[in-house]
Amino acid sequence: MNMRFQHKVAVVTGAAQGIGRRVAERMAAEGARLLLVDRSELVHELADELAGVAEVLTLTADLEQAGDCQRVMAAAVERFGRLDILINNVGGTIWAKPFEHYREHEIEAEVRRSLFPTLWCCHAALPQMLAQGSGAIVNVSSIATRGVNRVPYGAAKGGVNALTACLAFETAERGIRVNATAPGGTEAPPRRIPRNAAEQSEQEQAWYQQIVDQTLGSSLMKRYGTIDEQVGAILFLASDEAAYITGVTLPVGGGDLG
Numbered sequence: 001m002n003m004r005f006q007h008k009v010a011v012v013t014g015a016a017q018g019i020g021r022r023v024a025e026r027m028a029a030e031g032a033r034l035l036l037v038d039r040s041e042l043v044h045e046l047a048d049e050l051a052g053v054a055e056v057l058t059l060t061a062d063l064e065q066a067g068d069c070q071r072v073m074a075a076a077v078e079r080f081g082r083l084d085i086l087i088n089n090v091g092g093t094i095w096a097k098p099f100e101h102y103r104e105h106e107i108e109a110e111v112r113r114s115l116f117p118t119l120w121c122c123h124a125a126l127p128q129m130l131a132q133g134s135g136a137i138v139n140v141s142s143i144a145t146r147g148v149n150r151v152p153y154g155a156a157k158g159g160v161n162a163l164t165a166c167l168a169f170e171t172a173e174r175g176i177r178v179n180a181t182a183p184g185g186t187e188a189p190p191r192r193i194p195r196n197a198a199e200q201s202e203q204e205q206a207w208y209q210q211i212v213d214q215t216l217g218s219s220l221m222k223r224y225g226t227i228d229e230q231v232g233a234i235l236f237l238a239s240d241e242a243a244y245i246t247g248v249t250l251p252v253g254g255g256d257l258g
Contacts, residue, residue, distance in 0.1 A: 004239040006031030010085035011076050013063055013121060016042040018188045019140065020089040022231045028054035030235075032085070035076040037061050040193050055080075063090050063117035069124040076128075083128045085238050088139045090117035091156070094196050096208045099151040110152035114142075115159045122167060122178075129176050138237045139164050139180040143251055143258030148214050149207050157182075161249045168247030177246040179237040184253025185215040185224035220255025 005027050012027070014020035016038035024036050024046055033055040036046050039062050047058045057079050061068040076083050091114035095106055102110075118139050129135030141164070142157040144150050160180060168178040200208070216222055233252045236242055251257045 003031040004235070004241065005085070008084040009033045009035075009076060009080040009082050010087065010238070011035045011037065011072065011083065011121075011125070012087045012089060013037050013072075013117060014089035014091070014140075015046060015058075016040045017191055017193070019183070019186070019227055019230050019234070020087070021046065022227045023087055023089065023234055024056075025050070026231055026235060027085075027238075028056065033080050035059065035072065035079065037063070037072050039063070042192060063121060064112045066120045066123070069117070069120035073121070073124040073128065082132060083125055084132075084135060086121060086125045086129075086135070086137045087234060087238060088118040088121050088137065088160075090121075091115075091140065091142075091153075091160075093144070093150050093153045096149045096211055097204065098149055098207065102152060107152045111156045111159075114153055114156035115163075118160050119163060122163065126171070126176070130171070130174055133175040135176045136238050136242075137167070137176065137178045138234050139178070140234065141180045141182040141249055143182045143184045143215075143218075143253040143256050145182070145258050147211065147218075147258075149211050164249055165247050172246050177237075177242070179242070179245060179247070180249040181230065181233045181237065182249050182251045182253065182258045183225070183230045184219060184251070184256050184258075185212070186227060186230055187224045188227055215253075215256070218256040219253055223254060225252060225254060 010032045015024045015036035028050045035057045037059045050056045141160045145158045164180040
């Protein structure tokens with residue numbers, strides 16, 4: 001087993017399901033000590049799942065709130081004494097429809113969900129990383145910055161890309177690397193807690209199918225990726241194997257560059 005994260009302390013956000021959960025499982029197997037955070041109580045299942053594999057602390061928090069992000073990073077430092085890696089995985093489309101059909105509160109909610117957790121968590125983690133003179137941040141963006149029926153989400157992820165580049169400029173000479181991945185369509189188990197619990201109308205289902213069709217059409221491989229294909233890129237950028245890489249947003253979309 002490659003132990004790329006031995007003696008490293010990592011915070012993984014959005015760890016209860018999907019990509020975040022798999023990041024946590026694979027980092028634990030490679031030696032990391034982990035603080036795993038999600039707004040869902042499901043995150044606490046990982047403490048039992050990973051017992052005996054890694055030292056794990058799980059927390060619930062609303063990372064759309066700056067104060068909760070500060071609390072999470074402080075808890076990591078209090079428990080483990082340092083903070084080496086931050087994986088910003090919170091975000092995801094809530095509604096899928098042409099832009100003219102979004103209501104004002106929906107636009108604001110999409111931006112809060114898919115930009116602010118990354119912005120606040122970077123801000124909260126930086127003081128500890130700068131004090132150490134080292135750290136790696138990996139933000140999970142999306143190739144949906146060029147796509148249909150998700151304009152507010154795409155705008156939020158475009159903000160993540162800009163945040164990644166600008167923060168890398170500011171911190172590279174102080175020992176911090178900041179990168180992002182931009183996942184394309186990803187095959188994943190059904191979400192145990194959906195982002196939008198409302199039943200979809202026939203029109204909404206048709207709009208979502210347009211996203212699927214466009215995603216497959218834009219991918220040179222004409223397929224969705226697997227969770228492990230997404231996680232592999234995240235872990236590479238978080239590891240010392242990427243020691244000379246910063247300020248990059250890496251598309252992971254089967255050739256779709258976003």
